[in-house]
Every structure is written in C-alpha cells, then in structure tokens.
Amino acid sequence: MRLDRRQFIGASGAAMLLAGCQQSTTPKASDRIDRIGIQTYTLREALAQDFVGTFEMIKDVGYDYVELNRRDFSERSPAELKQILNDLGLPSPITHVDYDSLADRASEVGDIAGELGCEHVILPWITDEQRNLDAYKSHAAMLNRAAETLKAYGVQVGYHNHQFEFFDLGGGETGMGILLNETDPDLVAFELDLFWVALTGTDIVDLFTKNPGRFKYCHVKDLAGDASAYRDSVDFPTIVSKFMKNVGEGELPFESYFVARETAGFQYFVAEHDNPPQPFRESIATSYETMRAMRF
Numbered sequence: 001m002r003l004d005r006r007q008f009i010g011a012s013g014a015a016m017l018l019a020g021c022q023q024s025t026t027p028k029a030s031d032r033i034d035r036i037g038i039q040t041y042t043l044r045e046a047l048a049q050d051f052v053g054t055f056e057m058i059k060d061v062g063y064d065y066v067e068l069n070r071r072d073f074s075e076r077s078p079a080e081l082k083q084i085l086n087d088l089g090l091p092s093p094i095t096h097v098d099y100d101s102l103a104d105r106a107s108e109v110g111d112i113a114g115e116l117g118c119e120h121v122i123l124p125w126i127t128d129e130q131r132n133l134d135a136y137k138s139h140a141a142m143l144n145r146a147a148e149t150l151k152a153y154g155v156q157v158g159y160h161n162h163q164f165e166f167f168d169l170g171g172g173e174t175g176m177g178i179l180l181n182e183t184d185p186d187l188v189a190f191e192l193d194l195f196w197v198a199l200t201g202t203d204i205v206d207l208f209t210k211n212p213g214r215f216k217y218c219h220v221k222d223l224a225g226d227a228s229a230y231r232d233s234v235d236f237p238t239i240v241s242k243f244m245k246n247v248g249e250g251e252l253p254f255e256s257y258f259v260a261r262e263t264a265g266f267q268y269f270v271a272e273h274d275n276p277p278q279p280f281r282e283s284i285a286t287s288y289e290t291m292r293a294m295r296f
Contacts, residue, residue, distance in 0.1 A: 033258070035064040036291050037094070038284060039219065039272040040072055046280045047072070052084055054280075059088045061285050062292070067270045068095035068116065069124070078115035085117075094120040094217065094268060096160070099130075106146040110153030120268075121150065122158040122191050122217070128234075131164055136175040140182035147187035158217060159183075160191040164234055166200040180211050191217035192264070193272075195244060198252055199227050205260050213265035218257075219272045220291060222250025240274045246283050247271055248290030255296040 038058055040047065046054040058066060066085070072095075073081045085092050095118045101109050102123055113121055126139065139159075147157035165176040180190070192215045197204055208215065222245040230239050247254070258266070271291060276283035 031295050033269045033291055033294060035269070036062075036288060037065040037067050037268060037270040038063045038288075039067045039069070039096075039270050041069050041096075042271070042273050042276055042284065043280055044071060055084060055088055055090060057281055058284065059090050061281065061288050063090075063271075063284075063288060065091040065093055067122075067268075068092050068118070070096065070098055070101075073112070073116070078112050082116050092116050092118055094118060094122060094158075094270070096124040097121045099123060099126060102146045102157070103142045106149040107153075109146075110150050110155055113150075113155045114153060119154060120156045120158055120189075120217070122160050124160040124191075125162075131167075131175060133169045133173060133175075133178070136165075136169075136178040137182060140179050143179070143183050143188045147184070151187065156189055156216070157187065158189045158191050160217075160219070161193050161196055163196040163199050163231070166197070166202055167232060180214060185214060189216035189265070190214050191219060191268075191270075193219040193221070194252060194254070194257065195219070195221045195223050198223050199239065199243070200231050201228065204257050205263075208257075208260050208264040212263050215264040215266060217268040217270060218264075218266055219270050220247050220254065220287070221245070221272050221274075222247050222252050224250035236274075244274055246273055246276060246290075247287035249286065255294055258294065259296040261296075 043054050043058070046057070055066070068081075082092070095113065095116060097109055102121070109121055113119070123143070126135075129135070130139065143157055143159060150157055159179055161176060165179065166174050168174060192204075192207075194204065197207070223243050224245045225243050227239065227243045230243070233239065243250075257264075258269075269291065271284065271287040273283060273287065
C-alpha cells in the first residue's frame, strides 16, 4: 500500500511516540478501527452488473461487514440476500431504509431487518420539501415512534445526515439541531457522514462534545479542495465530482475525529463514496487500507 504524505506523517509520528515511551510497537486495539464496513451504495453500478461477484470482491478486499440499502433487496427477497452474505461470511448489521417504510410500516421494517440479520436501520435521505423547520420537528417525532416500535424487534433506529441539515432555518436553528434535540437519545442514534459535515465548516469534535454519545455510526469518505463556496449548495453532482475522494486521497483529519470516538459514541465505521472512480476494486481497497492503517 502506498501512503500519502498525511498518512505517512501520522504513522511516523505514532511510531516515534511509541518508541520514545519504550512501549511495544504493536498499537493497542483502542488505537485503531477494529472492524470496517462499507455502504453498498458505493458499488451500486457493480452490483447491478454482478451482484454476487461484487460482494465477493468486498469480502476479498478485507471488509468486515456491509451496510445495506434497500436497492440490495428490491429485486430479491431479504432471505435470498442473507443467504448470499452468509455463504461469504459477510455480516450485515445495518441497513438504510426509505422514509415511507419507516414512517408507515415500521413493523414490516422490523421483519425485514430480522431476516437480514440487521440490528440497525437508518433513514438516509429526506426530500427538498421535507427540509423546513416544521418538517424537521415531524421527522423527529416520526423517528421516535418508529424507534419505539422497532425496539420490540431488537432494532435501533438511526438518521444519516447530508449538508442540508446544517443549513440555518432562521434564528440559528438547523434541522440537525432539531433532530438531535427532539429525538429520544435512548431510541434514536445518528450516522454522521464526515464528508458532508466537513463541507459545512462545522467543528466536528465540538459537535461530539455538545451531543455526547449520539453518533453511533459514521460514514468515512474524504474531501479535497476548498469547498467553502458550496456550503449552502445542494448541487450534489458537482459537489461529489469536485470534492469527494476515496479515504486517504483527500485532506480530512480523520484521526483527530476518531481520537474523540468515545465522546461521539462511534461503534461502526463505514466507508462510502457516492461516485467512486473505477476500477471499483482499487477505490474500495484504497479506502479500506487507509482506514486499517489509521492510528489515534
């Protein structure tokens, strides 16, 4: 694996510190990411061409688990998908689900999660018309209701952000603030997408400090370049093409986030790229190897 300059400096600094303290050169388990997942949305094009072969590639690269999305079981039953994953020894502890299913058919979501072996279901997207102040309050109430229902199935509910949740809705209120403040911490967790939060200029560690333990999951994807002009933009295709990178090919200081992982509440670290460059295997291997090499 070729380390970029940021990775090399981080790895070298960690090694020097350990040597100076006369400690073992083997990092403690708490100093690294023990289990690395990947969101299958990253490989939607590959999955459409070779479904089983793409999961085989994920396993062969070294990923420990997959985070599913509804596309994965839209053309096959959850039981069929689970059998494929079982055959590969590839767990699926998390899946994304759509808004209407979570809001109107939470019990059905619980049944599907059970078939897939998922203990966590996450809402990954809300539409343009769902992004006003009153709507966010409704979303928070819906997440609480769905989470209460799914609790009986042994399933945790989560919410995944983009950048629009951090837009000012007036008086300094944001959608993210409403969701964090009005969802029950015992029922609803958050999947923090580090790329989209960084794009907004938010102080990420300060976000952890102000909302300790709320961020059980994180999406790890990198950002390169000055994206400040796009902080209030929803031009997703341009943002992704100009700034989103495989992990290790951008500039985000992941180690400075992950050193505060206990404050954040992180338990799941999931690689993702909305439009990875081909070959896909090389892209997902770059992210995996960079995450595996991180020390904090």
